[in-house]
Amino acid sequence: MKIFSTLLCIIAFVSSGLSQVRTAWTLEDCIAYAIAHNITIKQSESDKDIADVNYTQSKYSRFPSLSASATQNMNNGTSIDPITSRFVTQMVHSTSLGTTAQVTLYNGNYINNTIKQNELLVKQNEFYVSEAKNNVTLSVTEAYLMALYYKEGISAAENAVYSSQTQLDNVKKKYSAGSVAGIDVADLETQLSSDNYNLVTARNSYRQQLITLKQLLEMDPALPFEIAEPTLPESEILIPDVGVIYETAIANMPEIKSAALQTDIEKVGLDKSKSGYLPTVSLYAGLNTGYTNTQNFNFATQLDNNFYQNAGLSVNIPIFSKYQNKAAVEKSKIAIEQSKYTAQSTSKQLYLKVESAWQNAVSAQSGMEAALALRNSSRQAYEMALKKAALGTLNPTELLVSQNTYLSAEQKYLQTKFSAALYYQLLQFYQGKEIKL
Known part of the structure; x- marks a missing residue:
């Protein structure tokens, strides 16, 4: 009976569709x-x-823009340590982490x-x-x-x-x-x-x-x-x-x-x-830290010691735009x-x-x-x-x-x-x- 009922439904549906087409x-x-x-x-x-x-x-x-960055560097020879900013002559492995926010005020x-x-x-x-x-x-x-x-x-x-x-x-x-x-x-x-x-x-x-x-x-x-x-x-x-x-x-x-x-x-x-x-006036701020193998501190300690913040206001004044x-x-x-x-x-x-x-x-x-x-x-x-x-x-x-x-x-x-x-x-x-x- 279920199969018979299903067939009747299908026939009715098809007939309805055909009538709609015609x-x-x-x-x-x-x-x-x-x-x-x-x-x-x-x-x-x-x-x-x-x-x-x-x-x-x-x-x-x-709204302000917000971005994060992570950089892994390797330098060999005489170079500037990107974390301590000192001249060193050795293989330097460094990690830099930071976030930056910027908003246009005017x-x-x-x-x-x-x-x-x-x-x-x-x-x-x-x-x-x-x-x-x-x-x-x-x-x-x-x-x-x-x-x-x-x-x-x-x-x-x-x-x-x-x-x-x-x-x-x-x-x-x-x-x-x-x-x-x-x-x-x-x-x-x-x-x-x-x-x-x-x-x-x-x-x-x-x-x-x-x-x-x-x-x-x-x-x-x-x-x-x-x-x-x-x-x-x-x-x-x-x-x-x-x-x-x-x-x-x-x-x-x-x-x-x-x-x-x-x-x-x-x-x-x-x-x-x-x-x-x-002029364009913008406000920016950032949080930064890092690690370098030239310091005798572990990774977590260096992230804490090297943590610093920066903020600033920039003004761009157009003078000559060709x-x-x-x-x-x-x-x-x-x-x-x-x-x-x-x-x-x-x-x-x-x-x-x-x-x-x-x-x-x-x-x-x-x-x-x-x-x-x-x-x-x-x-x-x-x-x-x-x-x-x-x-x-x-x-x-x-x-x-x-x-x-x-x-x-x-x-x-x-x-x-x-x-x-x-x-x-x-x-x-x-x-x-x-x-x-």
Whole structure:
């Protein structure tokens, strides 16, 4: 019974896993999975972890350093005993032990500015992570909608094949009865071959797009994968004013915040460069002892007798640095100006993206209304042509023209519908809203 129960559990688990694999992925599923697994995002998170480590290390720079040393020496001939500092002419074996501590009391506020700069770098890397997630989100959205477009293209191509095959069957019957010419059969056979080719192309395009989408999700290309088919709006959607969208984007997009933060980082870097003109004050202290074979005392006694302490204060005053400090200050000033230019350029690029998405959304929505009207009218005309063809009042060539007109209108409608969906989602994104279908 235990074995039977175990087998049932295994079968249930495998069945559950298979059902999960076969479940169609929504756009929200794809975005969430990509954010959790995409390599670019993980690299950005690793860079942020490094910034955290650098920030922590810089805070410890305020503390004293402490080190210990142990040295074993052997000298032969005339030399100075390293423990007694006497001239001796013999083989000298000596042991030196010591600890040293040092702390910087003042260095032109360099340490504090380094801590401040590294803290800003941590925040900037957080923005970089958010920017990477945004880029992946946009890429997944575009790839997903393109996959939907190709998927609907398969349906359109299958309908075209079915329609052409039906017409060809009917025309062959009429040809056998002698009511149509052979050229009509040949034209329909050519049309059917073209429609079959278009169907193969549509299926290949869809499969390739699924591979592209799975690569963004960092999924194994061999794994089964299918996307859900949401219902896209066919009516007019309210598109906000481009100025309102840009104001929201400029206040929330991480690339804008990171570019502005770079100027603050460079300003702190200027303060660090100026510290090179100021003196550095350090305090040091040490404990030392040692043993030498030139003294007639045992090891423990010598360690006690030779024990001494030292402490001191050092001041390093820069007088001439061969233009290094001056160059560092000038470079920092240039870096500040460059960061300002970068921030301005980033803002302009964002406005261009928002303006482009807004224009495309408006154009796609207007085009979708026209394409929908064209699709409906051409479909109605095609349906009427089918009825006329069945009654024998319309020849096959005229029917083909009507069919191709309808298929072309259907293709244009699909293009505008998915373009409108894509650019509307982009506008939602720039307004800080969740992308969802």
